[in-house]
Amino acid sequence: MAKTKYNKKEILAAWGFLTPNFIGFLIFTLIPVVFSMIMAFTNWNIFGKPTFIGFENFINLLGFHEEGGKQVPNDPFFWQYLYNTVYLLIGIPLGIFSSLACALIMNQKLKGIVFFRTIYFLPSVAGGVAMLVLWKYMFNHEIGLINQTLRSCGAFLYGNPILGFLTTFIGMLLWGAFLVCCIACVVSFIKWILDKTQADIPEHVWNIITIAIGAVIFILLCCRFVTYNDIIKTFFIEPPDWLGTVAWAKPSFIIMGVWGGIGGGNMILYLAALSGVSASLYEAAEIDGANNWKKFWSITWPMISPTTFYIFIMGVIGGLQTGFMNAKVMTNGGPAGSTSTVEYYLFNTAFQNFNMGYASSIAWFLFVIILILTLITWKVGGQVVTYE
Amino acid sequence: MNKESLNNFLYVLAAVAVIALGIYLFATQHVVPKNVTQIRWSVDNNPMRKIVIDYFEDLYPNIHVVNDPQADMQTILTQLAGDVPPDIITAYDIESFRRFQRLDQLEDLTPYVQKYNMPVNNIRKSLHEFVYIRDEKDGQEKVYGIPENCAPFQLFYNKDVFDRFGVPYPTNDMTWDEVLEVAKKLTSDKNVNGRKVVDTKGLMVSEDVEYWVKMYGGKLFSEDGTRCLINTPESRKGLEYLESLRMKDKVIPSASDAAAMAPTGGWGGANLLLVQGKVGMLQVGRYMIIEFRKYYPQGVRLGMVRCPKSPCPANLCYSKTYCIPKSCRHKEEAAKFLSIILSNENQKNITNYGDGWPSVDNPELYKIASFNPKYPDEDNNVELMKDIEESYTKEVFKLINSTDFMSIWNMEVDKVWLGEQSMAQACANTEKRVNKIIDRNIKNPNFLN
Known part of the structure; x- marks a missing residue:
């Protein structure tokens, strides 16, 4: 390989341009990262000198001890908050599908589509604390927009017995359809992975499995009509206290996250990806008699899979590192700690308790989890993503 | 590097230099004159602070x-760790x-107390926890803080709400059970589209765990701090009383x-609920009177009585104390500033302004605090001040x-x-976990x- 020669002036210019950035990276990233790694093995309250304590922080964080014949965690807060953080990751696939759906709609050649694209992108521009405060207001049990709407609908629908019956029936059907869709998605995903890994399972087997599961769900739902009537009616007549109950606080955060993600950066990425899919592929499919669903499933979805893969990985990485702002502004981590995340715990440990060593160990453990999940996703994703 | 690149590089460099110069000029436009020392006081931005600063700067220009x-x-x-602390810091609790x-x-x-004749001996006894700390090295009790004021809980009430329901105003000698009975009469619902919605609540109380724990003589921790005592019968009883106020009697x-009742549409503090007549009575520290006085010109009529004395005669007292950090760069100037905190003039200002009660006890201040002609409705101050000596400061968490x-x-x-779960279960679980x-x-x- 021929050695490239640069003259001294060029090397100097390169260093000149690179140095400011490198200094910034060194001071604000590399040194703090290395410092936090060292801190994870110390006890340091920011005053005085750090004391080296080996792996004690990690043992306290991840270890268990026996108590009354049971294994209990040394730090129960951490495991509860880790569970909350993982639970909130449910929002990632929901966000991906919604932003893809939004991008597909926004990709249509309609009059004034630019205006609609702008409207749907607005939530990302107006993000931050103001948006959280607005959502807090909307989720209010008594006067929130969501519950007011649900109550008005409930009063109208259940004011009439026939309408009430129809509402419950449609609600039950929708719920059943949602469950079937979820199962179909999981089955399709498994099938897709197995297809990519050359496993040979006939198409009709998959169809039978999906239909059978769907049928079982519908039968079970019909048997429980009265229970569903109560649940759906209660949901409309006395809607949940979204942020005030353990059962609804996390789903509320997910709803809010999905809303924020629908028309944001992910939609833009999908729009870019969709515009990159060659029109000739669709023309060829049309000649072969493919319908819209077939075109989407066989052309669009594989062609935009690198984007989906990127969004998923970034979502997982971001999802594990967030939650602080929502918890701080909307719920203070409550009720009963149900909206506290690892990031919120990290902040409290570092900047309320000033236990920097322990906070660093939390941060490094979080890093390891993110690294492992990213590697797994990378490994699996590498096999299923279609590159042109 | 060719000539064009070099030119571009120089342009960027020049632009950076101009911006840096602009920032420098902007940052230094309020330069303190050479003969004046500037000190930084880290405290909330209550307008009262300006009064104190103006008074001090008149004395020490x-x-x-x-x-x-x-x-x-x-x-x-963080500032202390970075060795750039304020010259005077404020501790809002023990x-x-x-x-x-x-x-x-x-x-x-x-040493500064002696040098500047600070009358720390005149500070009210109930505030000594905010002044002295025993030094573990030599066992000596030393002055580390100068408390400016004190604010025990008192019961504010909205006279219009009481008049609307035809209920007599509360009195100083009421027990919690009597307050509860009054609160029940003031609690009402309204009908919105066929639904019962809270209209007025009789009472709003502090949910400070320590206040309720001490209601029947309980304690949060043992003397040495090694055991949590929140599940003792005394501690539990007080907290169960709080539970019944909210869950059984539904008067709070x-x-x-609270969010739904707030007149501002979802948020706003408890003080807003009281002045808007959404809550009949509010248990809060004396300091809140600064906020309430803003509403007097709008016709809001408030009264205040002592916090119920029974079953526990004691009352929780809030205060704040000013300290000088060891790494302070202007210790003498900061000490001069602290020297005026306990001065008669400053304590008079605090009394008149309503930032709690004065921390110093003397007949002249007592007379001023007893009645302020500017606020004729505040005619119960003599009784309210009795709470100061009967109040306690919060416990110190030693091992957690x-x-x-x-x-x-x-x-x-x-x-x-x-x-x-029940409050008893909450107490048991908390004690076990703590x-x-x-x-x-x-x-x-x-x-x-």
């Missing part, structure tokens, strides 16, 4: 005081005050009710971080408000900071 309102614990500790001292960050003020609003304790307590009490953490902290002190 060569010292300029800047109020830095970022006075929260996190900010101050826990913060002790924590600063435990971290060896506070200057011993004893839940967080969700206060944030850890509060995390556990908030989780457990949330379950009570959600109807998932004791476990205390045991862990004794074994691994690196958890404790």
Whole structure:
């Protein structure tokens, strides 16, 4: 390989341009990262000198001890908050599908589509604390927009017995359809992975499995009509206290996250990806008699899979590192700690308790989890993503 | 590098230099004159602070005081660690005050007390916890803080709400049970589209766990701090009383009710609920009167009586104390500033302004505090001041971080408000969990900071 020669002036210019950035990276990233790694093995309250304590922080964080014949965690807060953080990751696939759906709609050649694209992108521009405060207001049990709407609908629908019956029936059907869709998605995903890994399972087997599961769900739902009537009616007549109950606080955060993600950066990425899919592929499919669903499933979805893969990985990485702002502004981590995340715990440990060593160990453990999940996703994703 | 690249590089360099110069000129336009020393006072931005600063700067024209309102614990500790602390810091509770001292960050003020004749001996006895700390090295009790005011709980009430329901105004000698009966009469619902919605709640109380624990003579921790005592019968009884106010008698609003009742549309403090007549009575510290006085011109009629004395005669007292950090760069100037905090003139200002009660006890201040002709409706001050000497300051958390304790307590009490467990279960769980953490902290002190 021929050695490239640069003259001294060029090397100097390169260093000149690179140095400011490198200094910034060194001071604000590399040194703090290395410092936090060292801190994870110390006890340091920011005053005085750090004391080296080996792996004690990690043992306290991840270890268990026996108590009354049971294994209990040394730090129960951490495991509860880790569970909350993982639970909130449910929002990632929901966000991906919604932003893809939004991008597909926004990709249509309609009059004034630019205006609609702008409207749907607005939530990302107006993000931050103001948006959280607005959502807090909307989720209010008594006067929130969501519950007011649900109550008005409930009063109208259940004011009439026939309408009430129809509402419950449609609600039950929708719920059943949602469950079937979820199962179909999981089955399709498994099938897709197995297809990519050359496993040979006939198409009709998959169809039978999906239909059978769907049928079982519908039968079970019909048997429980009265229970569903109560649940759906209660949901409309006395809607949940979204942020005030353990059962609804996390789903509320997910709803809010999905809303924020629908028309944001992910939609833009999908729009870019969709515009990159060659029109000739669709023309060829049309000649072969493919319908819209077939075109989407066989052309669009594989062609935009690198984007989906990127969004998923970034979502997982971001999802594990967030939650602080929502918890701080909307719920203070409550009720009963149900909206506290690892990031919120990290902040409290570092900047309320000033236990920097322990906070660093939390941060490094979080890093390891993110690294492992990213590697797994990378490994699996590498096999299923279609590159042109 | 060719000539064009070099030119571009020089242009960028020139632009950076111009911006830097602009920033420098902007930052230095309020330069303090050479003969004036500027000191930084980290405290909330209550308008009262300006009155204190103006008074001080009149006395010491060569010292300029800047109020830095970022006075929260996190900010101050970070500044202390970075060796750029404010010259005067404020501790808003005993826990913060002790924590600063435990971290060896506070200057011993004893020499300054003598030098500037600060009348620390005249500070009310109930505030001594905010003044003295025993030095573990030599066993001597030293002055580390100068408290400016004190604010025991009192019961504010909205006269219009009482008149609307035809209920007689509360009195100073009421017990909690009598207050509860009054609160029941003031609690009402309204009908919105066929639904019962809270219209008025009779009472809003502080949910400070320590107040309710002490109601029947309980304690949060043992003397040595090694055991949590929240599940003793005395502690539990007080907290169960709080539970019954909200869950059984329903005279106090839940967080969700409070947000829904707020006239500002979802949020606003308890004080707004009182002035808007959504709540009949409010238990809060004396300091809140500054806020309430803003509403007098709008026709809001408030009264205030002593916090119920029975079953427990004691009352929780809030205060704040000013300290000088060890690494302060202008100790003498800061000490001069602290010297005026307890002065008669400053204490008079505090009394007139209503920032709690004065921390110093003397007949002249007592007379001023007894009645302020500017606020003729505040005619019960003599009775209210009796609470000062009968009040206590909060306990110090010795072997558990206060944030850890509060995390556990908030989780457990949330379950009570959600109807998932009783207060007795919450107390039992909290005691068990807190004791476990205390045991862990004794074994691994690196958890404790």
